[in-house]
Amino acid sequence: MTAVTKTSVPAARGPMVEAWGIFRRSPSAMLGLALLAVVILMTFAGPFLYGVDPFEIVWAPLTPPGQEAAIPLGTDNLGRDILAGLIEGGSATLAVGFAAALITMLIGVMVGAYAGFYGGVVDDVLMRFTEFFQVLPPLLFAMVVVTLFQPTLVNVALAIGIVSWPQTARLTRSEFRRIRTLEYVSAMRAIGAGDSNIIWRVILPNALPPLIVSATLTIGMAILFEAGLSFLGLSDPNVMSWGLMIGSGREYLLDAWWVVTLPGAMIFLTVLGVSLVGDGLNDAFNPRLRER
Amino acid sequence: MTQPVLDIRNLKVDFMTRRGVAHVLDDVSFTVAPGELLAIVGESGCGKSMTALSVLGLVPTPPGKVVGGSILFQGRDLAQLRRSDMRKIRGGDIAMIFQEPMTSLNPVFTCGEQIAEAVRLHQNVSPGAAHARAVEMLRAVGIPEPELRANAYPHQLSGGMRQRVMIAMALSCQPRLLIADEPTTALDVTVQAQIFSLLDELRHKTGTAIVLITHDMGAVAEMADKVAVMYAGRIIEQGPADAVLDSPGHPYTRGLLASIPRVYADPDADLPEIPGIVPALTDLGRGCAFEPRCPLAINACHAAQPRHVAMSANHSAACIRLKTGEVLA
Amino acid sequence: MYQRITKQLLYAVSLILAVLVLNFLLIQLAPGDPAEVIAGEMGGANAEVMAAIRAQYGLDKPLLTQLGLYLGHALQGDLGTSYFYNRPVVELILSRLGPTLLLVATALGFALIVGTRLGMLASRNPRGIASALVTVLSLIGYSAPVFWTGLMLVILFGATIPLFPIAGMIDVVKQGGPLVRALDIAHHLVLPALTLGLVYLAQYSRLTRASMLEVLGADYIRTARAKGVSERQVFNRHAFRNALLPVVTVAGMQFGAIISGAVLVETVFSWPGLGTLAFQSILARDYPTVLGILFFSTLIVIIANLLTDFVSRLLDPRLAGGR
Numbered sequence: 041m042t043a044v045t046k047t048s049v050p051a052a053r054g055p056m057v058e059a060w061g062i063f064r065r066s067p068s069a070m071l072g073l074a075l076l077a078v079v080i081l082m083t084f085a086g087p088f089l090y091g092v093d094p095f096e097i098v099w100a101p102l103t104p105p106g107q108e109a110a111i112p113l114g115t116d117n118l119g120r121d122i123l124a125g126l127i128e129g130g131s132a133t134l135a136v137g138f139a140a141a142l143i144t145m146l147i148g149v150m151v152g153a154y155a156g157f158y159g160g161v162v163d164d165v166l167m168r169f170t171e172f173f174q175v176l177p178p179l180l181f182a183m184v185v186v187t188l189f190q191p192t193l194v195n196v197a198l199a200i201g202i203v204s205w206p207q208t209a210r211l212t213r214s215e216f217r218r219i220r221t222l223e224y225v226s227a228m229r230a231i232g233a234g235d236s237n238i239i240w241r242v243i244l245p246n247a248l249p250p251l252i253v254s255a256t257l258t259i260g261m262a263i264l265f266e267a268g269l270s271f272l273g274l275s276d277p278n279v280m281s282w283g284l285m286i287g288s289g290r291e292y293l294l295d296a297w298w299v300v301t302l303p304g305a306m307i308f309l310t311v312l313g314v315s316l317v318g319d320g321l322n323d324a325f326n327p328r329l330r331e332r
Numbered sequence: 333m334t335q336p337v338l339d340i341r342n343l344k345v346d347f348m349t350r351r352g353v354a355h356v357l358d359d360v361s362f363t364v365a366p367g368e369l370l371a372i373v374g375e376s377g378c379g380k381s382m383t384a385l386s387v388l389g390l391v392p393t394p395p396g397k398v399v400g401g402s403i404l405f406q407g408r409d410l411a412q413l414r415r416s417d418m419r420k421i422r423g424g425d426i427a428m429i430f431q432e433p434m435t436s437l438n439p440v441f442t443c444g445e446q447i448a449e450a451v452r453l454h455q456n457v458s459p460g461a462a463h464a465r466a467v468e469m470l471r472a473v474g475i476p477e478p479e480l481r482a483n484a485y486p487h488q489l490s491g492g493m494r495q496r497v498m499i500a501m502a503l504s505c506q507p508r509l510l511i512a513d514e515p516t517t518a519l520d521v522t523v524q525a526q527i528f529s530l531l532d533e534l535r536h537k538t539g540t541a542i543v544l545i546t547h548d549m550g551a552v553a554e555m556a557d558k559v560a561v562m563y564a565g566r567i568i569e570q571g572p573a574d575a576v577l578d579s580p581g582h583p584y585t586r587g588l589l590a591s592i593p594r595v596y597a598d599p600d601a602d603l604p605e606i607p608g609i610v611p612a613l614t615d616l617g618r619g620c621a622f623e624p625r626c627p628l629a630i631n632a633c634h635a636a637q638p639r640h641v642a643m644s645a646n647h648s649a650a651c652i653r654l655k656t657g658e659v660l661a
Numbered sequence: 662m663y664q665r666i667t668k669q670l671l672y673a674v675s676l677i678l679a680v681l682v683l684n685f686l687l688i689q690l691a692p693g694d695p696a697e698v699i700a701g702e703m704g705g706a707n708a709e710v711m712a713a714i715r716a717q718y719g720l721d722k723p724l725l726t727q728l729g730l731y732l733g734h735a736l737q738g739d740l741g742t743s744y745f746y747n748r749p750v751v752e753l754i755l756s757r758l759g760p761t762l763l764l765v766a767t768a769l770g771f772a773l774i775v776g777t778r779l780g781m782l783a784s785r786n787p788r789g790i791a792s793a794l795v796t797v798l799s800l801i802g803y804s805a806p807v808f809w810t811g812l813m814l815v816i817l818f819g820a821t822i823p824l825f826p827i828a829g830m831i832d833v834v835k836q837g838g839p840l841v842r843a844l845d846i847a848h849h850l851v852l853p854a855l856t857l858g859l860v861y862l863a864q865y866s867r868l869t870r871a872s873m874l875e876v877l878g879a880d881y882i883r884t885a886r887a888k889g890v891s892e893r894q895v896f897n898r899h900a901f902r903n904a905l906l907p908v909v910t911v912a913g914m915q916f917g918a919i920i921s922g923a924v925l926v927e928t929v930f931s932w933p934g935l936g937t938l939a940f941q942s943i944l945a946r947d948y949p950t951v952l953g954i955l956f957f958s959t960l961i962v963i964i965a966n967l968l969t970d971f972v973s974r975l976l977d978p979r980l981a982g983g984r
Contacts (some may be wrong), residue, residue, distance in 0.1 A: 171676075172676060172679050172680075174914070174917065175676055175680075175917060175959055175962045175963050175966065176680070176683075176917060176955070176959055176962075177917040177918070177920040177921045177924075177955070177958045177959065177962060178917055178918060178921050179918075179920075179921030179922075179924055179925070180920065180921060180924060180939060180954065180955050180958055181955060183924075183939065183943055183951070184687060184951055184952065184955050185687075187943050187946070187948075187951060188687055188690075188691040188692075188698070188948070189691065189692065190692075260803070260804065264804075264806050267806045267808075267809075268806060268807075268808060268921075268925050271806070271808050271925065271928075272924075272925070272928065272940055272943070273943075273944065274943065283806075286806075286808070286809060286812070290812060290929075293812055293815060293816060293819075294815070294816070294819055294820050297816050297820075300809070300812050300816075301812075301813065301816070304805075304806060304809035304812065304813070307805075307806050307809065308801075308804050308805045308806070308809065309804075311803070311804040311805075311806075312800060312804040314804075315800065315803050315804055316800070388886075388887055390883065390886055390887060419889045419890075419891060420889065421889075422886065422887055422888065422889040423887060423888030423889035423890075424889060427887070427888070428887040430880060430883065430884060430887075432880050435879065435880040435881065436880040436881055436883070436884045437881055437884065438881040438884070438885065438899055438903070439881070439903065439977070439978065439979055440902045440903055440976065440977060440978060442978075449888070449890070450888040450889070453888065453889045453890065454889060485978040485979070487978070487979045498884070501884075501888065502888075
């Protein structure tokens with residue numbers, strides 16, 4: 041069965057290579073990739089190069105950036121090092137962002153694939169379920185979940201995933217509905233391939249391009265979401281994150297702009313990087329649209 | 333001879349593409365007299381539709397551009413007209429109907445509104461009078477219950493009905509010239525015949541000249557006064573319909589005519605008799621564009637663009653084998 | 662026609678019931694005693710109150726009976742009592758609903774009107790200044806956290822150019838008639854509405870541009886040109902209405918996200934709406950209020966979806982005919 045699958049599925053590698061070719065030539069996509077590389081490098085290599093504990097009080101509170109050589113980006117309202125916070129805060133934000141995007145994709149693709157493939161009653165039931173989740177205001181629902189079940193990183197990621205999957209499900213469903221009528225799928229059916237084989241090994245690989253784009257944009261959305269929750273004080277208070285820095289610094293906004301502005305700028309640049317990459321991927325997978 | 337309604341001389345249209353300049357229309361010349369029906373035939377992509385769009389000044393610019401020649405309509409050169417003057421002619425003196433009735437009407441307005449809009453654009457009448465005119469036109473094109481249909485949205489009508497609405501809209505301002513760009517391609521065979529006979533009937537009633545773009549050689553044989561055959565942006569043969577159909581000069585025309593009996597059998601089949609495909613317009617050689625597919629090609633065909641050779645009064649074809657008489661054999 | 666409306670209303674009602682069931686499940690699933698959840702950890706959790714709650718919600722009875730009781734209360738307009746504010750939840754929420762609706766409607770209106778105009782302008786010249794503006798705006802709108810944008814505006818208008826108030830909805834010191842009051846509220850509304858609106862302005866302008874570019878290539882646009890419609894009318898009459906459809910659909914689908922954004926924006930600008938209430942209730946662990954807000958905001962989304970559906974049908978006769 042596996043052997044048959046491999047020969048019948050249109051090669052997925054060709055378009056991927058071609059897409060990378062287009063992607064590489066897009067300046068904005070490469071800028072996005074560079075932004076992401078810088079953020080990731082800073083997050084993972086930063087702690088080794090700049091070994092300051094972000095929770096430790098190192099200087100007078102609200103020291104502006106550039107005043108003390110030892111604390112290049114100043115201190116927050118408790119006298120903690122902002123630069124250390126930026127470095128340390130990235131990993132929580134990125135980890136939650138990626139984990140939430142993964143959960144979103146898992147639920148969304150699963151629901152969308154079955155709804156799109158089977159149609160009929162299965163589709164009706166799954167889509168009603170999806171529509172129900174779509175009318176829940178995502179942030180409020182996540183707030184409720186996190187409040188009721190304690191704001192640990194895992195819960196935050198789960199909450200974001202639970203509120204974000206409907207869009208992915210809809211996209212997956214429409215792709216599956218389109219692809220399931222194509223000839224090579226009928227051919228697979230004719231030779232007796234099982235449903236799950238067709239769903240995961242035949243249709244899914246061919247539905248990947250838009251799903252990859254959607255996954256990328258979901259990461260950006262999840263990062264914004266995590267930031268929003270921590271801004272509201274609904275993230276793990278024992279883990280430094282950019283949103284937390286903004287949330288705890290906002291009362292000092294008018295006296296110390298840097299406390300809020302700098303972590304916000306980090307979130308902005310990260311999500312900008314993700315969305316530029318997402319746009320670039322979208323263009324790369326749909327070269328026809330670009331000529332417009 | 334009366335003054336022609338439309339007199340196109342040496343029209344040239346270029347398209348800038350990624351692969352270079354494409355001569356979409358090259359040295360196209362023809363005339364249409366009042367009440368006359370000229371059929372332009374040829375395969376897809378040979379420049380038929382572009383000819384139609386040039387007449388209305390609707391060549392998409394960029395990437396396209398009219399680079400030479402003149403389009404004389406009732407003696408005025410359309411290529412030189414100001415935009416606002418051109419707009420008065422569009423839909424007024426020259427009207428056009430398109431290939432895709434399913435998508436050529438705006439889905440958010442009723443059929444009556446769309447016809448009335450055309451009327452109001454060119455005639456100084458009240459909205460009520462324009463609506464009445466729309467209903468009258470719908471009746472004229474054979475739509476049952478026109479009062480009711482005027483309030484229908486396009487999606488509520490069948491393809492054939494929509495094409496009738498398009499024709500009603502095109503004729504609502506009594507144009508001197510109607511350009512019909514493959515008006516029946518998207519329709520059922522029986523409906524095709526109805527639309528053609530409607531066009532023919534309206535032409536005789538109103539004296540409107542028609543340029544019919546088609547690859548339905550059967551319809552050409554039935555209705556056309558004159559025929560122009562296009563290939564790769566050029567007219568390669570033209571003349572009175574009888575002459576061209578009975579004694580085609582160009583090998584390409586012969587290929588097209590060989591497809592007549594098949595048209596009704598399979599309207600989607602695109603001239604299976606002629607092997608090969610229309611060449612890309614960006615890499616035409618110096619010679620005859622049809623040469624790669626031509627059963628009669630000789631070395632000399634590579635050398636230069638063949639000139640038109642007169643075969644009889646008003647009938648000419650652009651093929652060098654014609655001159656030597658071999659083609660006629 | 663009536664059949665369709667009935668069907669839609671029934672569907673809306675079923676969604677509302679589902680939200681209530683979800684609320685009930687959340688209370689049950691939350692760690693700890695449901696009575697404690699209902700009382701709120703920081704509410705006066707004395708024995709008397711707890712006993713009253715247990716009796717009211719039948720917490721010693723089987724789960725289904727509890728659900729029935731909960732739904733029964735809810736459908737009578739009783740979503741519990743906030744022990745933190747010492748007021749019925751519904752009353753509390755209704756007193757905060759107005760400011761939130763005002764903020765959301767203003768932001769949405771601003772985003773729709775300016776966004777679609779900008780998108781249309783951009784579609785005239787895909788390489789022009791307006792197009793570049795749309796691209797930059799949409800990148801910022803998508804990538805910048807909305808609360809951060811708000812805080813940046815606070816720095817700008819609170820410290821640098823003090824043109825607009827940066828907190829609250831009404832200036833208590835100001836005295837005057839209704840007009841003065843309305844102007845005062847409008848003045849306070851500028852920054853929150855701008856902050857929330859910018860996100861969606863960015864999205865709608867980008868969507869309008871893409872949708873206009875697609876519509877402008879449609880056959881019926883060629884037909885309009887061929888019958889002598891001026892370029893201006895081609896844009897404003899023939900293309901725009903068709904291009905607006907996807908924008909309206911997306912705007913409707915995003916309503917939940919807009920409410921979520923409003924929560925953050927209200928928190929930033931201390932706008933006295935549901936968002937600040939949600940923020941305060943969560944800090945106070947006032948669960949009945951939090952769940953009540955979740956219910957009401959879902960209700961708003963459901964109503965907004967019904968309205969969107971109605972507007973889409975007005976715009977597109979193909980939808981109006983059903984099927």
